[in-house]
Amino acid sequence: MYVYIQQYNVPRGTHLHFASSGRYVLRHGRQPQYGQIRSVREYTMERARDSPQIATADGGVIGSSGITYDNQGRATGQGALPGMSSWQGFMYSVTGDPVTVRMVPPNLFLNVDPNLLNSAGGNPSGTGTTFPGKDDPWTLRLVPVTDDGADKAAYRNIDYKLYQLDGTTPPLETWYVTEHQTNVNVAPPNGMSGGIYKNEFKDLIGCNDCRGAQSYQNFTISKTSGAYDPISSYGSPTCGTTNIVVHTPVSGDYGCLGLWVSSFGNRVNNLLRWPGVPAPPPTN
Amino acid sequence: MRWILLIVTGVVFALLLTIFASFVLAYRARAEAARYLHVVVPLRIGTTFDATVAQLRDAGVPTTIHGDCHHECILESRFVNRWQYVLHLAPPTGLVGRIDFGNDKLVYKSTILGRDFCCSAAVTESTSTISGTSANVDSSGRPRKIFVDLSALDFTEYRKQAYAFNLSCIGSMRGCEPEELLPTLNDLERALSK
Numbered sequence: 369m370y371v372y373i374q375q376y377n378v379p380r381g382t383h384l385h386f387a388s389s390g391r392y393v394l395r396h397g398r399q400p401q402y403g404q405i406r407s408v409r410e411y412t413m414e415r416a417r418d419s420p421q422i423a424t425a426d427g428g429v430i431g432s433s434g435i436t437y438d439n440q441g442r443a444t445g446q447g448a449l450p451g452m453s454s455w456q457g458f459m460y461s462v463t464g465d466p467v468t469v470r471m472v473p474p475n476l477f478l479n480v481d482p483n484l485l486n487s488a489g490g491n492p493s494g495t496g497t498t499f500p501g502k503d504d505p506w507t508l509r510l511v512p513v514t515d516d517g518a519d520k521a522a523y524r525n526i527d528y529k530l531y532q533l534d535g536t537t538p539p540l541e542t543w544y545v546t547e548h549q550t551n552v553n554v555a556p557p558n559g560m561s562g563g564i565y566k567n568e569f570k571d572l573i574g575c576n577d578c579r580g581a582q583s584y585q586n587f588t589i590s591k592t593s594g595a596y597d598p599i600s601s602y603g604s605p606t607c608g609t610t611n612i613v614v615h616t617p618v619s620g621d622y623g624c625l626g627l628w629v630s631s632f633g634n635r636v637n638n639l640l641r642w643p644g645v646p647a648p649p650p651t652n
Numbered sequence: 653m654r655w656i657l658l659i660v661t662g663v664v665f666a667l668l669l670t671i672f673a674s675f676v677l678a679y680r681a682r683a684e685a686a687r688y689l690h691v692v693v694p695l696r697i698g699t700t701f702d703a704t705v706a707q708l709r710d711a712g713v714p715t716t717i718h719g720d721c722h723h724e725c726i727l728e729s730r731f732v733n734r735w736q737y738v739l740h741l742a743p744p745t746g747l748v749g750r751i752d753f754g755n756d757k758l759v760y761k762s763t764i765l766g767r768d769f770c771c772s773a774a775v776t777e778s779t780s781t782i783s784g785t786s787a788n789v790d791s792s793g794r795p796r797k798i799f800v801d802l803s804a805l806d807f808t809e810y811r812k813q814a815y816a817f818n819l820s821c822i823g824s825m826r827g828c829e830p831e832e833l834l835p836t837l838n839d840l841e842r843a844l845s846k
Contacts, residue, residue, distance in 0.1 A: 514778075516750075516752070516760065516762065516776075518718065518726055519718065520716075520718050520726075520728070521718070521726060521728060521750060522728065522730060522748045522750075522764075523748055523750070523762065523764050523766070523772075523774070525762065525774065525776060547788070553769045554769055555769075555788075555790075555796070556769060556770055556771075556790070556796065557790060557791075558790070558791055560790065560791050561788040561789070561790060561796055561797065562788065562789050562790075562791075563786070563788055563789075564786055564787055564788075564789060565786045569788075570786060570788065570797075570799045571788075572764070572772055572774055572788075572797045572799070574748075574764070574766070574772075575744075575766065575768055575769045576732055576744040576745060576746045576748075576766050576767060576768055577732050577734060577737070577744045577746065578744075578768065578769065581769070594789055594793055595789060595790060595791040595793070596791070629769070631730075647752065647759075647760060648760055648776065648778030
């Protein structure tokens with residue numbers, strides 16, 4: 369079984385084994401802590417502090433970091449342990465809604481060994497799928513590059529561009545972004561709005577003389593332009609753990625954004641403008 | 653009985669007058685929007701705040717200023733069929749113009765014709781030196797939000813087409829469909845593909 373490994377928290381010297389039977393074990397030193405190894409692919413975790421602590425009813429395990437793993441060795445998420453690294457490489461905030469508020473991971477966690485990813489050749493779902501293209505879609509980040517949001521302004525233009533995990537390098541391939549809104553009025557008729565720009569999503573937030581509407585927004589990406597297609601798109605069309613991450617320079621990383629749409633100022637995560645994101649500057 | 657008849661007649665008359673007034677105000681908003689566009693379309697990035705305000709004032713365009721314009725401010729104008737939709741006669745449709753100033757100079761323009769939450773067409777002038785058109789589409793492939801990035805250096809026919817908003821949408825009782833907000837969208841796309 370091939371497994372994509374992104375950011376686990378396990379002590380230096382800990383070995384993570386995946387068995388062909390589907391069982392897996394975390395081992396520290398020479399003594400297996402859980403399960404039994406049969407046929408194995410082995411990866412050494414270079415950093416961290418995790419070790420299996422609690423076996424779960426479905427055959428999974430909860431590490432000491434709070435990260436949960438299922439019986440296929442997939443990190444399935446994290447328990448209510450704020451401030452710990454999560455499955456997709458962002459941090460859960462200590463406060464606030466765990467869905468809408470996720471904090472940026474330290475750079476340490478973003479330094480994923482590309483050789484390790486390539487040799488793993490898989491994806492976070494643990495299905496063992498090899499990416500047909502050059503980009504690992506799960507490592508791509510949607511970064512706001514300009515934002516003209518302002519208090520009392522009826523409309524807000526945010527220009528998001530897709531970058532690799534470092535937040536600055538463009539993807540190797542062409543992707544198209546679709547937004548998903550829980551309030552379908554904000555993106556009629558069904559809450560989905562697909563971009564046709566390559567590796568970019570222009571978001572226009574606002575309405576004519578509305579006094580406020582709340583919505584949650586998240587993004588998926590696809591190799592084909594237009595709106596979300598469940599077969600070819602990466603990410604969940606609803607806010608959850610498998611959304612394409614929005615990486616903002618100051619505020620952090622988010623899988624899901626909270627929107628307040630109003631003709632008297634439009635807020636994203638209660639912000640009238642993303643901090644650290646410039647307004648569109650003039651042409652010289 | 654006569655009093656009741658008088659009151660009913662009065663109410664009906666007032667209602668008709670209000671409906672009539674809502675249409676008059678919608679048409680006035682449409683006319684103001686046209687005057688706004690007349691001033692704003694040729695405005696160049698770098699124009700001073702005083703010169704811009706003077707032109708808008710001369711054209712009789714109402715504006716609201718947010719911020720201190722000698723440092724950084726936004727000048728916003730809205731032309732909306734407010735009374736029509738308050739009376740449920742038409743969906744809220746309007747043109748919203750925004751001009752940003754920094755250090756007393758015009759740095760950014762955004763003009764958007766939109767209908768409630770449904771759809772919009774936006775023209776912005778800022779960073780890009782190349783004009784371009786894009787859209788966000790719904791699941792059937794129809795454009796819901798149209799974007800035109802207009803180069804501040806572009807004073808060709810493309811600019812005229814970019815700002816060719818269908819202002820008759822303001823006050824339209826049935827409400828405009830997305831593609832009706834900017835009927836020149838196809839021309840803009842064709843111009844780019846040449």
